[in-house]
Amino acid sequence: MGVRIAVGGKGGVGKTTLAALIVRELLTSGKGPILAVDADPNTNLPEAVGLPAERTVGSILAQFIDDKIDIPSGMTKESFLQVKMHGAVAEGRGLDLVAMGRGEGPGCYCYPNLILRGFVEDLSGNYPYVVIDNEAGMEHLSRRTSERIDHMILVSDPAMRGLRSVRRIHELIRELKLDVGRISLVMMQAPDALPPELEKELQGLGIPLAGLVPPDSEIRSYDLEQKPIRELPNTNPAVQAVREILRSLEIL
Secondary structure (H helix, E strand, C coil), X not given: CCEEEEEEECCCCCHHHHHHHHHHHHHHCCCCCXXXXXXXXXXXXXXXXXXXXCCCHHHHHHHHHHHCCCCCCCCCHHHHHHHHHHHHEEECCCEEEEECCCCCECCEXXXXXXXXXXXXXXXXXXXXXXXXXXXXXXXXXXXXXXXXXXXXXXEECCCHHHHHHHHHHXXXXXXXXXXXXXXXXXXXXXXXXXXXHHHHHHHCCCCCEEEECCCCHHHHHHXXXXXXXXXXXXXXXXXXXXXXXXXXXXXX
């Protein structure tokens, strides 16, 4: 069984950036092949890791439903879709990626998540590391994109709302009794010294702080130039911070 790393948090806090930086460090450290899973309908991870997703789970499901494809005799709908899902895997050097994409109807992602969950479970055994960029918020947890998570990294920015969102996600993980090995907090865009109010909020979370990732103008430049984060140099401050975080979590 490979090591499964999931990244979660509210929207806009740097969740996908962190997931891409984790993928970068694993590749740089020779930990591949890696499976990157973009479980967010608002697909951004492919561009961040430089591996375009030409097809998504959602698009394959939509085609399956619209075309009313005949299922071969002796196969269930679910098993046939599992076969079709392999068309959603983008393959790269040391890195493969599968993206959920949009659902089969407005605002509906339950069925794609169910299919993605089974597909991820099927694929995961082929990879020593799986990195999952979860949908923003908490709803995805109840859908359980993956059965087991070794490391759940909850992400916040240096803001009270971000930390309180992390608190709610942490509480839901415990309420649902999800199979999560280790839960950690990473703060993105964080200054060296946090305001006393945030320090107090951090102390009350009950989640160990794995590290701070500083604001990074180079990452913003890469975004504007549409360059993948995985091409950042080793000297980049955010890259170095994530490397230390992964070492502290004994992932590297």
